[in-house]
Amino acid sequence: MRRKTGEAERILREQGARVTPQRVAILKAVESSGSHPDADSVYRNVSREYPHISRDTVYRTLSMMEEKRIIGSVLSFGNAKRYDPNTARHHHLICIRCRTIFDFDAEKFDRLEPPVSMIERFKVFRTTVHVEGECHDCQDRKDA
Numbered sequence: 001m002r003r004k005t006g007e008a009e010r011i012l013r014e015q016g017a018r019v020t021p022q023r024v025a026i027l028k029a030v031e032s033s034g035s036h037p038d039a040d041s042v043y044r045n046v047s048r049e050y051p052h053i054s055r056d057t058v059y060r061t062l063s064m065m066e067e068k069r070i071i072g073s074v075l076s077f078g079n080a081k082r083y084d085p086n087t088a089r090h091h092h093l094i095c096i097r098c099r100t101i102f103d104f105d106a107e108k109f110d111r112l113e114p115p116v117s118m119i120e121r122f123k124v125f126r127t128t129v130h131v132e133g134e135c136h137d138c139q140d141r142k143d144a
Contacts, residue, residue, distance in 0.1 A: 008070045015068045022046070022053055026061045030071055036082035036092075036101040074101055074130070091128055095135035097142075102135070 008027050009019045017023075029045040030037060037045070043058040062083055065071045072084040074092055082101060091109050093102040109129040114122065134142075 008065075011068065011070055012065075017064065017068065022050055022057065023061055023065075025049055026058055027065065027070065030062075030065075030083045031085040033085075036074055036076075036084050038076075038080060038082050042083065076101065089126070089128075092130045093135070094130055094132045095138055096132050097134055097138040100135055 009024065012019050012023065025046045026042060029042045033041065033045070039059050039062055040055075042062060043053075043055050046058060047053055062071070066073050066083070069087055072087050074082045074084055074094075076082050076094060077096075077099060084101075084103075086103055089110060090103045090105050093104055094100075095102075106129070110127075112127050112129070113119075114124060114127075
């Protein structure tokens with residue numbers, strides 16, 4: 001589910017976090033990216049509007065928003081964290097060539113559960129599936 005910026009502002013307030021123009025810009029950068037941006041991409045985007053914003057502020061704000069579940073994250077290649085405006089249960093297709101991440105829904109994957117022996121020793125918060133492959137665009141480029 002993609003949250004509206006106004007809704008996220010309300011959630012920030014409810015969580016006791018200050019709502020600042022910079023935080024709103026960071027959230028908008030994640031939501032408007034059309035993909036799953038990394039922190040540096042968000043920083044570059046936001047610094048156009050707020051040239052004095054620090055990289056550290058962007059990183060800390062993204063971390064805080066993730067902690068409050070306003071945004072999600074996906075670990076990509078080399079455990080690089082990419083941010084996801086979609087906080088609803090969903091899964092990811094990850095292109096191994098261009099590294100684009102695509103969201104997809106699959107009820108079959110939603111029903112996956114760890115073995116009972118694991119649940120006894122591990123508290124599960126969520127289950128997501130990451131499928132790696134080649135996107136259509138990269139396949140077309142390879143065939144050309």
